[in-house]
Amino acid sequence: MQLKSAGVREERAPAAMPPRRPGRDLTQGSLLRSLLVLATPLLASSLVGGVLFQLVDLKLVSGLGADATTAVVVTNQSIRQLFFMLVMGASFGAQGLIARSIGAGQRDAADHAAGQVIVLGALVSGVVAVVGAAFPAQILASMNVSPAVLEVGTPYVRLALMLSFGLVFGVLFGAILNGAGDTTTPFFISIVQTAVSLVAEWCLMFGRLGLPALGIRGAAFGLGIGQSVGIALALAVLFSGRARVHLRRHHLRPDPALLARIAALSWPPALQMIGGFLVTVFFLRTMGDFGEKAQAAYSIGLRLGMVGPMLAFPLAGASAILVGQSLGSGNVPRAWRALFVGLGAHATLLWTVGAAVALFRTQILQVFSTDPEVVRIGSELMLFQAGSFFAWGLYFVFFRALQAAGDVTVSMLLSLGSSLLVTLPLGLALARSHGPTGVFTAGLVGSVVVTTLTGLWVATGRWTRRFRVTPSAHA
Secondary structure, three states: OOHHHHOOOOOOOOOOOOOOOOOOOOOOOOHHHHHHHHHHHHHHHHHHHHHHHHHHHHHHHHOOOHHHHHHHHHHHHHHHHHHHHHHHHHHHHHHHHHHHHHHOOOHHHHHHHHHHHHHHHHHHHHHHHHHHHHOHHHHHHOOOOOHHHHHHHHHHHHHHHHOOHHHHHHHHHHHHHHHOOOOHHHHHHHHHHHHHHHHHHHHHHHOOOOOOOOOHHHHHHHHHHHHHHHHHHHHHHHHHOOOOOOOOHHHHOOOHHHHHHHHHHHHHHHHHHHHHHHHHHHHHHHHHHHOHHHHHHHHHHHHHHOHHHHHHHHHHHHHHHHHHHHHHOOOHHHHHHHHHHHHHHHHHHHHHHHHHHHHHHHHHHHHHOOOHHHHHHHHHHHHHHHHHHHHHHHHHHHHHHHHHOOOOHHHHHHHHHHHHHHHHHHHHHHHHHHOHHHHHHHHHHHHHHHHHHHHHHHHHOHHHHHHOOOHHHOO
16 A cells, blocks of 8 residues: 555655755665664664663662562553553554655655654553553552552552653654664664663652652653653654654644554554563462562563563564565565574574573572562573573564564464463463462463464465565555
């Protein structure tokens, strides 16, 4: 489907505007070199904005005590993640749409799509803020936390959700620029955003530099301040006219046809991610039945377990950009080659991280908890997570390539089927007989099943069929 059919008008940029930065042509040349050019800033962004922030933030929050730590981790790894998955679904759809438009040479269509992605983000942010302001205690209580965690964490939930516009727009701005082939600008923005967020959190949590000590509230305010700075920088870039995507005010007028098109591409990956996420949330709630220490260990282990995917996922994202632009230009063989190059690089990195996690899991846990029981349960979880990394090393590239091609339904069905028909029932059954170990086992089995099924679908090649025509037919 062409973007013109969704209400996009082809427009000529005013002559007075500065020229756009041309960037690298990703539809030709060495795929490995292009992958590295794209992935290096993405990986650096993930290290700074993901791994570094997660670890330092967790260390800062741990200074507020076990109840505050559990409240923050449960909120960020479960409640806030639910809304984050919706935004990630929109970002995957937007990135694929913009990448195919750029590959087909339709830059005006890419600009218009980017504007509508911002409109969609504003709508999502508004809904999340209203829900967070109205029902913070009820939302946190649904996670089966202790009364002490509920009391400490309710103000954090309210603020975190009301300020989630920073998270929403940060993800969407990254998807817009990445889809156009610009992964460097989001990296520089992430450096500034992370530095501002951590300094603001430290000051507001503990009353440094003359600021009030707000405790757990300071964690939410500090993150919101950093993300607001990131949004301001991203908007300045997109409206400057020099980036590979150029936003103008008329692009922000709602276009129902294109919004519907973006939503159609966004809801399957969002539902796919939410399905797996809800299983994790259910297991997090189940861990509460085994005691506060078990739930704390699971919470900390989940956050630490995100380090591996955060390191490797940028490679999957870079592979998706190459696949999308190759398909947009009508070069299906190049899209296949991009997939295989991405698989090799991504699997190598994530498998290496998995081996390191398995070897040093106890030492890693001891940095964040001195409780022997928390360390014991958490290190066992991380061993199973390391095993899952060997499946995720392939899976992330599989489903990101499918999303880049606009083939979002089958991978969603496979993921939901694996989560609801394999991981969840197996986890419930094994939890009764093996306790926390049963939950960990189910997660590992589910990762292997969904990777195998998705890989078989990719091997059929059906996701490339509609691109085996002329390049102009595929935006």
